Amino acid sequence: MVDQARGRMIRRVRLGPYLLEGTLSTISPVSVSMPARKKVTTLALREKKLNRQVITMLTAYDYPTALVLDQSGVDAVLVGDSLGMVVLGYENTLPVTMEEMLHHCRAVARGAKHALLIGDMPFMSYQVSVEEAVRNAGRFLQQGGMDAVKLEGGRERLETVRAIVAAGIPVMGHLGLTPQSVHALGGFRPQGRTAMAAKRLLEDALLLEEAGIFSLVLESVPARLAEWISQRLAVPTIGIGAGAGCDGQVLVTHDLLGLFERFTPRFVKKYADLHTEMQRAFGQFIADVQAQTFPGPEHSIEMTDDEWQQFLKDAG
Numbered sequence: 001m002v003d004q005a006r007g008r009m010i011r012r013v014r015l016g017p018y019l020l021e022g023t024l025s026t027i028s029p030v031s032v033s034m035p036a037r038k039k040v041t042t043l044a045l046r047e048k049k050l051n052r053q054v055i056t057m058l059t060a061y062d063y064p065t066a067l068v069l070d071q072s073g074v075d076a077v078l079v080g081d082s083l084g085m086v087v088l089g090y091e092n093t094l095p096v097t098m099e100e101m102l103h104h105c106r107a108v109a110r111g112a113k114h115a116l117l118i119g120d121m122p123f124m125s126y127q128v129s130v131e132e133a134v135r136n137a138g139r140f141l142q143q144g145g146m147d148a149v150k151l152e153g154g155r156e157r158l159e160t161v162r163a164i165v166a167a168g169i170p171v172m173g174h175l176g177l178t179p180q181s182v183h184a185l186g187g188f189r190p191q192g193r194t195a196m197a198a199k200r201l202l203e204d205a206l207l208l209e210e211a212g213i214f215s216l217v218l219e220s221v222p223a224r225l226a227e228w229i230s231q232r233l234a235v236p237t238i239g240i241g242a243g244a245g246c247d248g249q250v251l252v253t254h255d256l257l258g259l260f261e262r263f264t265p266r267f268v269k270k271y272a273d274l275h276t277e278m279q280r281a282f283g284q285f286i287a288d289v290q291a292q293t294f295p296g297p298e299h300s301i302e303m304t305d306d307e308w309q310q311f312l313k314d315a316g
């Protein structure tokens, strides 16, 4: 096609889902035809491992973030109990309740329609009894719109995992640094760094797999240990601070976006600095309002002169 005004050659090229149009120097997308995305299932994660495709998971706690994550094509969205720290401002994850989790799960489920949705069972929702654990796990699916649950712990959780799985609820395990045990572990510290601790971690991973988990989060453990465990499990491992040898990676979204300023673990890569960007935007709003440059005419609602005159007459 030739641009009549300038006599330049206009090209149209299809690149994946994008239809691009323009001259060689101005080419830009004119349409996107994304193939309909299939809902991600626990089986799809297993297939990814078999096909050596890396799994991606991020956390979300609200509707807009879930919407963007889903559109970005992430495989799984975890409504983590990290909610307590990065959204609710608690010191650690221990105060988070079932009601708080379910409230945020529902918001995420309204936003993310394709990613596998996993709800994190909060402290004391699965430790007291197996019956209570099954009931609470069920609430994540029935009332929270989740597809699966995650819980922390190894050999001491096998009965609980088996019972939840037997109820038809997929379970993701979580080993290594398990934040709900922050006091027992003596702080947020890496795990599995001695030969004995590493062996125990591997044993726990194998036992959890036997109990029926569909996937396992490995948090803050040596990279070579995580890789070793990943190679021995049939179910996919998702690492956070566990090196590149896991079958997938997860980060807390607020860490990745630079939205949680209290501390940033060494294993986090910040892909944005939204804290600074929000400071800039809020500061600009305050300055505009104080300088009376906002709202401008383009942000204001008008009424006709006739209606205004009538109003003045009626109002006396």
Ligand code: KIV
Binding pocket: 059, 078, 079, 080, 081, 082, 083, 120, 174, 217, 219, 240, 250, 251, 252
């Ligand atoms: O609560 C959470 O966000 C988590 C991830 C760190 C895996 O458990």
